[in-house]
Amino acid sequence: MNWDMVGIWLGALTTLFLYSFLYRDNPFYKFAEHLFVGMSAGYWLIYSVFNVLIPNWWDRMLPEGGGFQWVWLIPGVFAVFMLARMVPKIAGLSRFALAMIVGTGAGLNMVTFFQSNALAQVKGTIFSVATGGVWSVFSSLVLVVGVVSGLVYFFFSKAHTGMTGRTASVGITILMVAFGASFGYTIMARISLLVGRVTFLLEDWLPTIPRLFGIGG
Amino acid sequence: MRLMIPLAITFIAGMIMILNFFIPHQPFAFLGDNLQEWYMIVASGAIFLGAANLMHVHIRKIRLRLKNWEYSPVTIIGFLVMVVTGLVYGVTENRPFDYLFMNMVAPMGATMFSLLAFFVASAAFRAFRASNWRATLLLTSAFLVMLGQVPIGAMIWDKIPLAKVWLMSIPNTAGQRAVMIGAAMGVVSTSLRMIFGIERSYLGGAD
Numbered sequence: 001m002n003w004d005m006v007g008i009w010l011g012a013l014t015t016l017f018l019y020s021f022l023y024r025d026n027p028f029y030k031f032a033e034h035l036f037v038g039m040s041a042g043y044w045l046i047y048s049v050f051n052v053l054i055p056n057w058w059d060r061m062l063p064e065g066g067g068f069q070w071v072w073l074i075p076g077v078f079a080v081f082m083l084a085r086m087v088p089k090i091a092g093l094s095r096f097a098l099a100m101i102v103g104t105g106a107g108l109n110m111v112t113f114f115q116s117n118a119l120a121q122v123k124g125t126i127f128s129v130a131t132g133g134v135w136s137v138f139s140s141l142v143l144v145v146g147v148v149s150g151l152v153y154f155f156f157s158k159a160h161t162g163m164t165g166r167t168a169s170v171g172i173t174i175l176m177v178a179f180g181a182s183f184g185y186t187i188m189a190r191i192s193l194l195v196g197r198v199t200f201l202l203e204d205w206l207p208t209i210p211r212l213f214g215i216g217g
Numbered sequence: 218m219r220l221m222i223p224l225a226i227t228f229i230a231g232m233i234m235i236l237n238f239f240i241p242h243q244p245f246a247f248l249g250d251n252l253q254e255w256y257m258i259v260a261s262g263a264i265f266l267g268a269a270n271l272m273h274v275h276i277r278k279i280r281l282r283l284k285n286w287e288y289s290p291v292t293i294i295g296f297l298v299m300v301v302t303g304l305v306y307g308v309t310e311n312r313p314f315d316y317l318f319m320n321m322v323a324p325m326g327a328t329m330f331s332l333l334a335f336f337v338a339s340a341a342f343r344a345f346r347a348s349n350w351r352a353t354l355l356l357t358s359a360f361l362v363m364l365g366q367v368p369i370g371a372m373i374w375d376k377i378p379l380a381k382v383w384l385m386s387i388p389n390t391a392g393q394r395a396v397m398i399g400a401a402m403g404v405v406s407t408s409l410r411m412i413f414g415i416e417r418s419y420l421g422g423a424d
Contacts, residue, residue: 007320014321018328022335030288036325037271038292042299043322045268048261050308057258075255079262086269094266095223095420097259102411102419103227104256107234110408117401121394139387146391147398154399171395176351178392180358181384183341187359188366190334193327200324 005208012205015197121147146174224414231412271296358384 017032061072078100084093125147129140152164153171160168230252237249275289299322302313309315341359346352364370365381410416
């Protein structure tokens with residue numbers, strides 16, 4: 001059996017089934033949708049086993065040189081606690097696992113987010129003040145005014161009236177331009193995926209139809 | 218007591234991570250590094266929980282003959298096929314698991330996301346109709362970025378790609394920075410609330 005051909009047909013049929021939703025909801029779409037959910041869940045489960053659990057947990061608990069590193073039993077037990085949620089009688093055990101994830105995540109995110117998303121952005125804005133030509137200075141000014149007025153718009157502890165209201169109004173304007181640009185960029189990313197799928201159907205799948213039925217060369 | 222132990226775990230884990238950042242020496246460096254690795258392992262338990270829950274939901278759907286139950290076996294079979302091929306043949310290149318991913322999961326993922334192009338565009342057309350000057354600004358900005366991304370933009374006017382670059386690097390950066398700084402403040406305050414046990418909804422309520 002030509003497995004390459006089978007692969008192309010599997011990809012093409014599932015693609016067409018999913019695109020059938022553009023007409024209306026139908027059994028072909030539902031079939032492909034359910035298949036995608038199941039296969040994706042299976043993929044991520046296996047991915048996590050082979051890329052997280054085996055190298056980071058199993059291989060460390062039972063190293064090649066021999067011996068049993070008992071300390072690695074602790075995260076394993078916590079991971080099993082997570083599954084306790086499925087059994088009502090012992091569901092409370094999952095709180096220990098959740099607490100560990102939330103605590104570590106909160107501590108880690110608090111410092112890293114503050115450093116990368118707050119301090120680094122403030123620094124970037126301050127150092128953006130250019131010394132080049134008029135256009136460069138104007139752009140830097142738009143950037144600084146945009147960031148400050150945008151922050152004022154998000155500051156709800158003071159009523160948006162008077163000077164604060166006028167600054168917030170500039171903030172909304174900058175945010176609308178920013179959201180428009182992000183929106184346009186997102187649409188184009190999706191369009192590029194669409195082009196990829198249509199190219200696959202036209203260039204990879206369509207030529208296989210005559211070959212499959214023995215038509216042409 | 219039912220809440221005290223989880224709250225203590227959250228506090229200790231959170232404080233170790235913060236102290237590890239500010240005092241990157243022993244014993245905090247050792248504790249912090251280990252905790253980060255443990256975090257990854259425990260979090261992967263959540264994937265098992267999600268998979269078990271998915272199976273539970275679909276088996277229940279079939280048993281009770283709920284709406285659209287006919288498609289539930291498709292989800293279960295799709296899940297089992299991936300799990301069995303992964304466990305039996307491994308996940309290296311050119312094995313059945315990789316073949317199924319390359320020929321089914323990846324194309325279906327790309328198709329699903331490309332479907333959004335149609336729905337986002339039509340939803341945006343209805344939601345952002347140029348009802349005021351700010352909405353018009355949003356539409357113009359989106360239109361210029363879209364036009365600047367494709368060759369036809371430069372064919373219409375060679376300054377359109379430059380306008381797109383400026384829009385993305387100046388007003389877009391300004392807006393995104395304001396959002397990011399605001400969100401970072403939110404993350405800091407929420408994290409502190411969690412570490413100090415003020416926010417405990419993740420434990421299933423404030424009881």
